[in-house]
Amino acid sequence: MLKNIRIVLISTSHPGNIGAAARAMKNMCLERLCLVTPRHYPSDEAAARASGADDLLARAEVYDSLDEALVGCRLVIGTSARMRTVEWPMLEPRECAEKLVEEAQAGEVALVFGRENSGLTNEELDRCHYLVHIPTNPIYSSLNIASAVQVLAYELLLASRQDSVADDEVLAPVATSEQMESFHQHLHQMMIDIGFADPRQSNKLQRRLRLLFNRARPDKDELNILRGILSAAQGRKSMRR
Numbered sequence: 081m082l083k084n085i086r087i088v089l090i091s092t093s094h095p096g097n098i099g100a101a102a103r104a105m106k107n108m109c110l111e112r113l114c115l116v117t118p119r120h121y122p123s124d125e126a127a128a129r130a131s132g133a134d135d136l137l138a139r140a141e142v143y144d145s146l147d148e149a150l151v152g153c154r155l156v157i158g159t160s161a162r163m164r165t166v167e168w169p170m171l172e173p174r175e176c177a178e179k180l181v182e183e184a185q186a187g188e189v190a191l192v193f194g195r196e197n198s199g200l201t202n203e204e205l206d207r208c209h210y211l212v213h214i215p216t217n218p219i220y221s222s223l224n225i226a227s228a229v230q231v232l233a234y235e236l237l238l239a240s241r242q243d244s245v246a247d248d249e250v251l252a253p254v255a256t257s258e259q260m261e262s263f264h265q266h267l268h269q270m271m272i273d274i275g276f277a278d279p280r281q282s283n284k285l286q287r288r289l290r291l292l293f294n295r296a297r298p299d300k301d302e303l304n305i306l307r308g309i310l311s312a313a314q315g316r317k318s319m320r321r
Contacts, residue, residue: 082240084184087229088114088149088192090204095120097196099129099137100226106133108233109240113140114149114190129226146204150190150257155183158192158200158208159228161221168211168291176212177235178242186251191232196225206287207257209294254297263303264290270310 087105092098098121102113113136115121121142130137143149150156157176160168171179176191183189192208194200205211214231216223223231255263268286271277277285298306 081181081184082109082236083111084188085110085180085236086112086114086149086153086188086190087233088116088146088190089118089225090116090146090192090200091119091195092121092225093119093196095123095126096129097225098123098140099126099131099133100224101193101229102126102130102133102136102140104226104230104233106136107230108237110233110236111136111139113137115140115142116146116149117144118142146192146207147258147261150192150207152188153190153257154187154254155180155189156192156208156257157190157210157212158205159194159232160205160211160213161199161223168205168208169295171210171212173212173214173232173235174239176210177232177239179210181236181239181242183251186253190257191236193225193228202283202287206290207261209297253299255300255303259300259303260293263293263307266307266310270314273314 087101087110089098089101092115095118098113098115098118105111105113121140122137126137127134141149157171157180158168160170180189180191191212192200192204194204200208212232214223214228264286267289268277
């Protein structure tokens, strides 16, 4: 099941952190390293810091966007070093690992790490079902990204050794990350078309709707029903015009 867990690093500035993250992953039996727009990669410094995890670096997948890195994922959890004004569902590291391992038995999942200096943007957080926060010393909370990978990778290894889903229990199918993103774009356009939303207004409404559907976790058929309703609403608006 660990093979279905992607470790996604976004816009990593220092190549040494990529190598150190790869080393932490290999220590804990994780294999899938995904890099989104790394600043410097490939790099000799990354290879040096990998200390024997060169095979993970050689297989690392490099993407131009987070959406591309998440294609096919049924669950996405983002890391956050600080509390946010919008209340994303928050998990402790152990809860995060248990949830990822459980979901990985049914398909691909992702654990996303942001930039060294600024973490994840709100737009990137929008792609996440949950956030995970690693508790640290409140007067010195800065945690190196490779250290964060090590902490969560260790929890993932522990969780993988437990029977998180009974043999006769089958997890429900859910829409993938790209299917959900396409739905949200459709929903946003429909709200503009029928005059419910102003494209110039705050993104807070869209963010709240994302949180709502992330909690619901619809499957592909349910999404198709919702999109049919959206299309009908757009069609009625066009006919009235």
